[in-house]
Amino acid sequence: MAAWLGFVAEIVVLGLHNLLRNKLRSLLTMLGMIFGVGSVIAMLSVGAGARHQILASIGELGVRNIIVNSIRPPQEKKGDESESWAERYGLTFRDRGLIEETCSSVERVLPVNVTKKRVWYGSSRVEGSVLGVLPEHMALFGMTVGRGRPLSELDERAAAHVCVIRSSLVRELGVLRDPLGMSLSVGSFSFEVVGVLEDARFQSHTRKALAIDDRAQEIYIPYSTSMRTFGTLSVVERAGQSEKSIVELDQLIVIAKTSELVFPTSRILSSILDSLHKRRDWEIVIPLELLQQSEKTQAVFNIVMVLIAAISLVVGGIGIANIMLATITERTREIGVRRALGATRRDVVLQFLIETAVIGLIGGLIGCLFGLGVIELLVRFTGWTALVEPQFIAASLGISAAVAVLSGIYPARRAAQLDPIAALRNE
Amino acid sequence: MPERIVELEQVEKDYGQGAAALTVLKGVSLVIERGEFVAIVGASGSGKTTLMNILGCLDRPTRGAYRLDGHDVSKLNDFGLSRVRNQRIGFVFQSFNLIPQLTVVENVEVPLLYSRWPRRDRRRRCLELLEAVGLSHRLNHHPTQLSGGECQRVAVARALVNEPALLLADEPTGNLDSRNGEEVMRIFGELHAAGRTIVLVTHNPEIAQALPRTVEMRDGLVLRERRAACEVAN
Numbered sequence: 001m002a003a004w005l006g007f008v009a010e011i012v013v014l015g016l017h018n019l020l021r022n023k024l025r026s027l028l029t030m031l032g033m034i035f036g037v038g039s040v041i042a043m044l045s046v047g048a049g050a051r052h053q054i055l056a057s058i059g060e061l062g063v064r065n066i067i068v069n070s071i072r073p074p075q076e077k078k079g080d081e082s083e084s085w086a087e088r089y090g091l092t093f094r095d096r097g098l099i100e101e102t103c104s105s106v107e108r109v110l111p112v113n114v115t116k117k118r119v120w121y122g123s124s125r126v127e128g129s130v131l132g133v134l135p136e137h138m139a140l141f142g143m144t145v146g147r148g149r150p151l152s153e154l155d156e157r158a159a160a161h162v163c164v165i166r167s168s169l170v171r172e173l174g175v176l177r178d179p180l181g182m183s184l185s186v187g188s189f190s191f192e193v194v195g196v197l198e199d200a201r202f203q204s205h206t207r208k209a210l211a212i213d214d215r216a217q218e219i220y221i222p223y224s225t226s227m228r229t230f231g232t233l234s235v236v237e238r239a240g241q242s243e244k245s246i247v248e249l250d251q252l253i254v255i256a257k258t259s260e261l262v263f264p265t266s267r268i269l270s271s272i273l274d275s276l277h278k279r280r281d282w283e284i285v286i287p288l289e290l291l292q293q294s295e296k297t298q299a300v301f302n303i304v305m306v307l308i309a310a311i312s313l314v315v316g317g318i319g320i321a322n323i324m325l326a327t328i329t330e331r332t333r334e335i336g337v338r339r340a341l342g343a344t345r346r347d348v349v350l351q352f353l354i355e356t357a358v359i360g361l362i363g364g365l366i367g368c369l370f371g372l373g374v375i376e377l378l379v380r381f382t383g384w385t386a387l388v389e390p391q392f393i394a395a396s397l398g399i400s401a402a403v404a405v406l407s408g409i410y411p412a413r414r415a416a417q418l419d420p421i422a423a424l425r426n427e
Numbered sequence: 428m429p430e431r432i433v434e435l436e437q438v439e440k441d442y443g444q445g446a447a448a449l450t451v452l453k454g455v456s457l458v459i460e461r462g463e464f465v466a467i468v469g470a471s472g473s474g475k476t477t478l479m480n481i482l483g484c485l486d487r488p489t490r491g492a493y494r495l496d497g498h499d500v501s502k503l504n505d506f507g508l509s510r511v512r513n514q515r516i517g518f519v520f521q522s523f524n525l526i527p528q529l530t531v532v533e534n535v536e537v538p539l540l541y542s543r544w545p546r547r548d549r550r551r552r553c554l555e556l557l558e559a560v561g562l563s564h565r566l567n568h569h570p571t572q573l574s575g576g577e578c579q580r581v582a583v584a585r586a587l588v589n590e591p592a593l594l595l596a597d598e599p600t601g602n603l604d605s606r607n608g609e610e611v612m613r614i615f616g617e618l619h620a621a622g623r624t625i626v627l628v629t630h631n632p633e634i635a636q637a638l639p640r641t642v643e644m645r646d647g648l649v650l651r652e653r654r655a656a657c658e659v660a661n
Contacts, residue, residue: 004543006543006545006546007540007543010540010546014528014529017528018528021528333524334526334527336524337524337525337526337537338526338537338541339509339512340483340485340512340518340524341512341513341518341537341538341541341585342509342510342512342513342514342538342541342542342589343509343513343541344505344506344509344510344541345505345506345509346506347509347541420485421480421485421486424485424520424524
């Protein structure tokens, strides 16, 4: 066994020598392999990244939660409604009551009141999305307060003018002092900062599900405070005109008793809302569904990528087979000499298979580096998330060595079948 | 230890099949004993190359028997012949046939590689042999950096590395100038003196004349044999 391993090691070294002797040709031989392996790595990593992001998002959103958002219905023809001074749409207090009363599978319903306001600190200003929430809301979405304290039951009862903000808001406002205890002007009211959240922001899927404006900063205040100070009327200045709308409940977080009850509950919710609303001014977001949807899109992407990778690997394999055939014609004399000196057919097959495996492995390694480069560029320019796991690299190296060995079988057998006498005579 | 290294009995060789078959060897019987130094001569087409291939186990006789070093090798398959070539035969070719991408010492190691010698023993053995042919200073050169004479000396070292029963040389001086040719022949002489069994194929009558025994081939048959008197006396 040791002697045999020694023999293999010897041939590996020989194969490396042969590769290095003709670097350009070796590189061209490996090119198909490099692209194939590169795309395999990129595909796997982008797929894993997307999955990871979705899973993280589901972690944030919670598997038992159903999010019901009010959405502005598509503008209808000028009708009686446009006569009124503000457009009224979305979830109502009555919806909430009905859900709480009729749905036995629902554990709790949390209302969220969203108001768009400008936030001032001294002379710096940012667009803010002010979310009035109940105290348990933050814990439910895994928001941890890094400094200070979260909103409490007392704040809620007293309708206190306190708020919890994200650290990114502190940065954006250019606050240099300790943000705790400072007061922010939200609209025309003043709020005291009692807590700063750890994370700069949510995952993008989470933001979409919770209908959080990407450009605005979130500011969390007690629900009661929000209802009392800002109410249900929101005014948005748009193109010189002020658009007014009245939304009683911007968002409802419905918590099912168990994760199995999520889908049945969502069906009940949608039938209730269907019967109460004439227009489609609400949407239901289920975190679990998010995963399924993204997997569907991912599946199409994966099929395309697998095809591309397979085609490049096949082309790479053919390239290797082609070059090996040429190499064997070129080295016929060497094969004859080795046969005369006692190499068996098996030794010759082994030698060429090991040489192709070496080509495959080196091509695979370069391909991995190439793939990592592609991933780096993708992440930088498209903002996708990619997750390179060590087993992807192992898998790609394995695939490349296997493809190389497979494409080496025919040339190696051709070499072994050469008649030693004819091979020796070959010039 | 058998005294008869080579024993050919009515060996025939056909090329092709059926009616188109061409018989190149037409019944050659030949006995070569341990320690002999034999030249095989003959015009081209006389069958001496085919005889050489059969002696070297590169080819099998169509009919007849060939015993090498006491073993019947006329019915072996490709694998068996490869093992025999590896263990019992050393080849020296006209055009040296060194592997260009290997160094001198690696070239000498090749037969040992196929008999799976451990690396360290291999190195030691090769160094000994290269020293014997006077090439210790060229170990890590490549064949292209050597003169023809040096290449042939490397090839001789390679042929001897497996302690073969039979050393086969096919026109070993054919590609060399006379000075290098003489040097190579001197090495063969020394090997003969040391008791090696050597068969040498040559066109050169001068070389053949100098050897103790000459076998002349014509039309696939042994035409005549000549033995030097001193050798017979032995």
